Amino acid sequence: MSKIQLLDSRLANQIAAGEVVERPASVLKELLENALDAGSESISVDVEQGGVKLLRVRDNGSGIERDDLPLALSRHATSKIRGLDDLEAIGTLGFRGEALAAISSVSRLSLASNVEGEPEGWQVTVEGRDMAPSVSPAGHPRGTTVTMRDLFFNTPARRRFLRTEKTEFNHLEEVFRRIALSEFNTAFRLTHNQKVIHQLPAGLDDTLRAARVAKLCGKGFIEQAVPVDVERDGLRLHGWMGLPTFSRSQADLQYFYVNGRVIRDKVVSHAVRQAYSDVLYHGRHPAYVLFLELDPAMVDVNVHPTKHEVRFREQRMVHGFLYSSLHRVIAGVRPGQELAGSVADEGGPAAGMDAAMAPSQGNMSLTSPTGSGGSLSHPPGQAYPSTGGGVFGYGQGARQADAYGALVRGHVGESAPAVMPPANENETVPPLGYAVAQLHGIFILAENEQGMVVVDMHAAHERITYERLKQSWAEDKVRSQPLLVPVSLAVSSREADFAEQQPEVFSRLGFVVQRAGPETLVVREVPALLRNGDSESMVRDVLSDLLAEGSSERIAQKLDELLSTMACHGSVRANRRLTIAEMNALLRDMEATERSGQCNHGRPTWTQMSIKDLDRLFMRGQ
Known part of the structure; x- marks a missing residue:
């Protein structure tokens, strides 16, 4: 083995360049970060041949003084940190001081700059193999311009790893996008082969x-x-x-x-x-x-x-x-x-x-609770105005379902009031409007102020049930409902052993399950919210999930998935015919329920078609 010796500066910089400079996009990242650290209000990027032939970044930041220009190209030279305390609380994007040295070791690099109050600027030039920088006067406004040409011209092995011009520019544009999104107060411009790709003014509002x-x-x-x-x-x-x-x-x-x-x-x-x-x-x-x-x-x-x-x-x-x-x-x-x-x-x-x-919910306006000015046009949980007629023409026979209890219990209150559209234009129409009809026992068609709303009734009911189960669990109030006729299940001995050994887990979920034999379980109570669900399938799926998780700690971690499974079994099924009152009850509950735009599996629960959408569809006015 040869003796240990120090590497020369050119070789050390080229080794460092292997970490810093992978492709033109890597160079752009370093130069843009330097420009932002200099307090630039405007940054312009010019690229040719995907950044391999030319990459120029010009800014109007604080600039670099003449005496510091050669030092800026030295390895581990920086103005951004001075000691260990600075390193432990870095407030700049760059701080290591190795980027320019690494870039200059694998390209032809020139750096021109001027500072406030100086009559002229200065330029330092370096070419890969010759690491000695040369400084000369240059006409340059306040700020800095870094020009890199012929990337990897002196390291052909690394140049062969570059991809096509289009691929390299796509990587470079992605870096530009990331940086431009990070600093809205700075204007950005990007050109490729003399063509303007992005022109972004400062985002001051x-x-x-x-x-x-x-x-x-x-x-x-x-x-x-x-x-x-x-x-x-x-x-x-x-x-x-x-x-x-x-x-x-x-x-x-x-x-x-x-x-x-x-x-x-x-x-x-x-x-x-x-x-x-x-x-x-x-x-x-x-x-x-x-x-x-x-x-x-x-x-x-x-x-x-x-x-x-x-x-x-x-x-x-x-x-x-x-x-x-x-x-x-x-x-x-x-x-x-x-x-x-x-x-x-x-x-x-x-x-x-x-x-x-991509459902067309884009026409419905939505916001977060942290935003300002966003609120339901009518308080959730309250009945909307009822009338005896209206543009939908239901008549007074429609009956109001008691929130969601009617769907869960499987009946509609006989004396419930009608839910009808407003009698005049001054009354508020709820966001999802009023039900008009049911389509194929699956979808609810409703009319609101924007146009037509289509709701997947099972998906919507599933989300509502799921959110109520989660809330009940969090409040330790998952109430059970005794079954008039207990359900007997044939299971494996392992499943029966588990149910017998951990009754508290089932109890916490709202079930009362007892062992009736070596391979038999009896379900005596189910969660009240899911009384009309498929009790046998529900218990089998929950039991399967519990066995797969193995311990109560893991069960707690997977609780949402368990409750989602229960909600799916307990939701109104496809092909069930609903009354207008039940459909309106569902719409009102959706408006008051968190995450009601998606079911437990992430599918959208509703979509909106505006009047303009419908006009376009039928070419009205064309």
């Missing part, structure tokens, strides 16, 4: 910010997103989270920022996934643009060479804050609530949505 998000993430996202702004215990979370109905087949529209830095973190991912846990269809992914602000001392950003990962000093607190904030926002999304900051196109369903899960 909510409208311009929402317009930037729509431009970078798609109009469909902002139309189907809920604004978030929650602050507690020194933490602030704000941004936009997509409605569950705007889910994606891939996790390709998820942007999370910590103090302005886009990151990927297991704690964050788990908290977001939990918040969406029972409103997303299997295998789907939520969409969001969210910003977390906290004391820089509470997060360590120096844990990965690319700075994409962070470590929170109080992981449990951050996880709990994220989960509870997002969970409440999703829970508060109900029909009829106003979407603050929406730029929705009133003409129809959101454009650009993932087609597999």
Whole structure:
């Protein structure tokens, strides 16, 4: 083995470049972060051949003084930290001082800059193999321009790993998108081969910010997103989270920022996934643009060479804050609530949505409980005005179902009052309107002020039942209802042993199950909310889930799935004919129930077609 010796600076920088510079997109990330750290109000990016031939970033930030220009290209030279205390509370995007040195070692790099009050600027130039920088005067306004040419011209082996121009530009544009979403107060411009791709003015108000998000993430996202702004215990979370109905087949529209830095973190991912846990269809992914602000001392950003990962000093607190904030926002999304900051196109369903899960709920305005000005147009749980006639023409025979009790109990109160549309235009029409008819025993057709509403009655009832079961469980009030005729089940001896050994688990869920033989169980009581459900199938599925989890601790963790299974069995089934009163009772309960836009499996429960949609469909006015 040869003797130990120090590497020369060029070789050391090229080794470091292996961590910092993977492709043109990596270079852009470092240069944009430097420009933002310099306090720039405007940043322009010019790219040729996907960034391989040319990548230029120009800003109007604070600039670099002449004497510091050669030093800026040295390894581990930075103006952003001075000592260990600074490293433990980093407030800038960059801090290691190795990016420019790494980039200059594998490209032809020039850096021109000027500071406030200087009559002229200066430029430093470096070319990969020759690491000696040369400084010369340059006409340049206040700010900095970094120009990189011919990436990997001196390392052909690494250049061969680059992809096509289109692929490299797609990666570069994604980096541009992430950075442009992180700093709304800065204007951004991107050109590729002399063609303007993005021109983003500074977002100084909510409208311009929402317009930037729509431009970078798609109009469909902002139309189907809920604004978030929650602050507690020194933490602030704000941004936009997509409605569950705007889910994606891939996790390709998820942007999370910590103090302005886009990151990927297991704690964050788990908290977001939990918040969406029972409103997303299997295998789907939520969409969001969210910003977390906290004391820089509470997060360590120096844990990965690319700075994409962070470590929170109080992981449990951050996880709990994220989960509870997002969970409440999703829970508060109900029909009829106003979407603050929406730029929705009133003409129809959101454009650009993932087609597999895109109901046309875009015309219904929605918001989170944390937003301002959003409230139900009529208090939930109260009866809407009744009349003897109206445009629907039901007559007075329609009877009001007692909230949801009628559907669960299987009958309608004989003396219940009618639920009819308003007698005059001054009276309020509920968000989901009034039922008109039932279609094929599956869908409810209703009319509201916007147009036509179609509701999947089983999916909607399932969500309502599920939310009530969760609430009853949380309040320790899952009430049981004795069965007039106990149900006998033939089970395996293992299942019978489990039911006998852990009766308290079943009792907590609202069941009374007793062993009647080596392989026989008798169900004597079921949850009152699910009295009309399929008791035998319900108990079998719950028993199967309990056995699969094995312990009461795991059962507690999987409780929502258990309650979801119970709710599915206890919901009104397809092909059951409902009266107009029962249908209206369902609509009113949907308006008052959390997460009523999706069933327990993530499927949408209702969709809206506006009058404009219907006019377009039938080419009226064309």
